[in-house]
Amino acid sequence: MDSFIYASSPSRVIFGRGSITTLGEELKRLGKEKPLFVTTPRGTQTIPELEQILTTASLASAGVFGEATLHTPVEITAKALEYLHAVAPDCIVSFGGGSAVGLGKALSVRTGLPHVSVPTTYSGSEMTGSLGETRDGRKTTRSEAGIRPAVVIYDVDLTLSLPVATSATSGVNAIAHAVEALYAPDKNPIIEIIALEGIKALAAALPAIISSPADIEARSKALYGAWLCATCAGSTRMGLHHKLCHTLGGSFGLPHAETHTIVLPHSIAYNAPSVPDAMGKLTGVLPGSDGDAIRGLNLLLKKLKVKTGLKDFGMKEDDVPKAAEIAMTSPYANPREIELKSLTETIRRCWAGEEARVDL
Known part of the structure; x- marks a missing residue:
């Protein structure tokens, strides 16, 4: 057998039906209580349900940024950063597919805030330490440990409405x-x-x-x-x-x-x-x-x-x-x-x- 090096993923994964109800508990485990929700325009429709989960856990969101889009354009990230600084969250929760996860990563690596990802598609960005960003029509990729979300919550129920x-x-x-x-x-x-x-x-x-x-x-x-x-x-x-x-x-x-x-x-x-x-x-x-x-x-x-x-x-x-x-x-x-x-x-x-x- 050939020699090899294997480094395990440091992310914490919560998998199962209804696992989204653990969101508040996971934030508390991280010592956080005021997340910024990051999602797409479509994803904003579900955010009130997530905010209710926080309320049940005696937590509250700092706000919602709902303009995540394909390929993580740097101009959208800049706009999101401006909003983030205005509402002062202590962590980031991305909700949706790769666009939401990508923006969550971009904000997390720029601010050092921990990132909890709630993916609703199968594309997989939530488990990587890579971030692809688009500037002036070119997409470049950076990879580093701080990009990977700290926690990933896979709730099967959230995929049932996926077209x-x-x-x-x-x-x-x-x-x-x-x-x-x-x-x-x-x-x-x-x-x-x-x-x-x-x-x-x-x-x-x-x-x-x-x-x-x-x-x-x-x-x-x-x-x-x-x-x-x-x-x-x-x-x-x-x-x-x-x-x-x-x-x-x-x-x-x-x-x-x-x-x-x-x-x-x-x-x-x-x-x-x-x-x-x-x-x-x-x-x-x-x-x-x-x-x-x-x-x-x-x-x-x-x-x-x-x-x-x-x-x-x-x-x-x-x-x-x-x-x-x-x-x-x-x-x-x-x-x-x-x-x-x-x-x-x-x-x-x-x-x-x-x-x-x-x-x-």
Whole structure:
């Protein structure tokens, strides 16, 4: 067996139906009593329920900032910081998907305030010490220990209202974290076990959610799988897939989870010849693979009835060469050398919505 280093995640995780009711207790455990809620405009509708939970625990919120948005633009963070200084909270509670979690991280790392995350999608940002921020049309990523939330509360009930389409794409986004962990330069056998279990859980649960959105067992399995996959993202370095998604989202304004969903089979196809061992293990947890992981991923996307072309979200074909050039700058660690010609063709296939295939 190869040598490896494994550092466990320091986050405290509360998982289960109704676990949101522990919010007040968790804040008290941290010695805090006056949180700032950070969420999206849609998420503000649920904040009164969270504030009632605080009231029951004899706590109260400092306020609500409800303008979190995709890709964590620095101008939104600046606006949120101004509000934070005005209301003077002693901690931050993010509620929602990756946009809310990202803003919560951005505020926490800038202020040193502890961050409690309440995710309502499967995308997984809450378990990582990384923060992607957008400035002047470019998305950059920073990683440090202080970015990771101190506590994560996974309440299955909060995912029941998650639209089917969003459930599908955020679930595939989670799978992407685990897939890249299988061949990351700092991979280890513990994370490999977690990654394969997470992928297996999501690959089984997501099609069931498409058929029956209120299926509690499927929702529970999906959230469990998302947590495991997010743990992988928080424990290893990501590669070409995440570089492409950060480029496409930050520079072209494409939606986060949908972009991950479209890019995943193509980025894996690009790397497949260089990681046969990882591809072999991946086939074992993707139903219908028949020995071909790319076939399994393509089949999963068909079951989930998701859009498979970036053109469906407004990207122009003329943007493909520019996207490739941006993705070539400051490349992430990757098992296969990144070549401009092959990368450009990979992005073109993502744009066109073609089925992924290993021939580059």
